[in-house]
Amino acid sequence: MILCITNREEVYGELENVLRLFFAMEPVRADSSEIPRLSVSHLAVLEGDRWIHEITIASEGKSRQWRTEYPAREESRLLSLRWLRRGAKLALYMALQDAFPKELPWGSLTGIRPTKLLRQLREEEGGAEAASRRLMDEMDVSPEKTGLLEEILEAQEGLYRYGRDEESDVYIGIPFCKTRCLYCSFLSADLSHPSARRWLDPYTDTLIRDVRRAGELLERTGKKPNAVYMGGGTPSVLGTDRLRRVLREARKAFPGAVEWTVEAGRPDTMDNGMLPMLRDEGIERISINPQTMQQGTLDVIGRQHRVEEIVERLLEAESLGFGCVNVDLIMGLPGEGIREAESTFEALRPLPFQNVTVHTLAIKHSSRLHEKLEEYPLPDGETVAEMVDMGREFARSRGMRPYYLYRQKYMSGNLENVGYALPGTECLYNIDIMEETHSTVAAGAGGISKKMIFAENRHERFPNPKGIEVYLREFDSIMDRRDAFFEGRENKDGSERH
């Protein structure tokens, strides 16, 4: 156990995240009666226009101290907090690198949106070159990762649209799946439990009412629907007829939306009518997600489909004329290494798709994988990094370029997830979400609405309950509170500030 103490509570989260970079699986506590293996204390003192950060690391009766200065910015509360946090994080990172040297491609970066940071640095520095320099020199990000971020910002030119208060994105959530994948942490209802099937019809009916209310809300608040995304779980488990009903209602509720994406998801969740129905309903963009083309791995992670079904669905999608098909892959799955990654990319090479998203396995606390970690052999960080590079080469060999990126906690090798697209087929919704450019109204259990407050450069969130039963039972009150949240009426419970 690692004990972490600071005199500035508002930076504790950052310090904890930096400690995780070095000691991934070890618990970090702010307070404990147990004797810690390592204790880290941070003291920040404001001296004129600079923060002095003092870090002390103690272990086995010995202790060492480091002192770092970082500028203080006081123009606004948000800015001053940002600079305090950044300084604290860098101070601890440098001390830990000194005491426990470790190669980290993302250096001291712990946030999930490094592209946002690069944009901020470009504003602060007034130029691209100086911003990238700071990323490398001050924050210790490798030149390769810095180059990747630069490429992404370039790919987003013309697609990144910040500050459009008159527009809103829409998320429609279907929190069901056929079985639960080994690494999944966010599924609400696993249909392999027969009791969960009874929710399919009531959920569909309620979701339709939710979609209607969301459409009315946008109309009342004068917002134009922008990008609509249907995700999950796996939306296709609803079955063709139920999903068609939801989509028809959504088409009516969000007229003029510029982009429609449906995560068709796992091939084993699509009945034969699914893809033709999506095409008939005017859906241009879908995602078919193999994760790997190794049958043995698919069996281990609990997906009940054959590799051939992935091939069949991709060929079917091509023959139906979808404008954009995305394929999700995960590097670092149990039992996989370089050979398996090579074989997956070879199997995908002749197949038709326009986007590929290369994920790195993240071991989430609430996943089955986390519970039974010792039962599954995982590749080491270096191997996963090589597999991720192979994914990049594979995407490039098909003419795709990276256009969005995000990081998660507990990722193998501390790496990243990257979306690649053939130019002109990028998903606007993904860019909006990752760069936090638009408000989002979310329908369905577990959906999180987001209201941008552009004048203050921040947003507030309104989460719908994750549990399907609670969502159905409290539906009317959830809708009233969501309306109040977006319409700026008093909203005592539910909304969160960010």
Ligand code: SF4
């Ligand atoms: S397909 Fe996705 S949502 Fe469904 S169980 Fe697997 S990881 Fe979870």
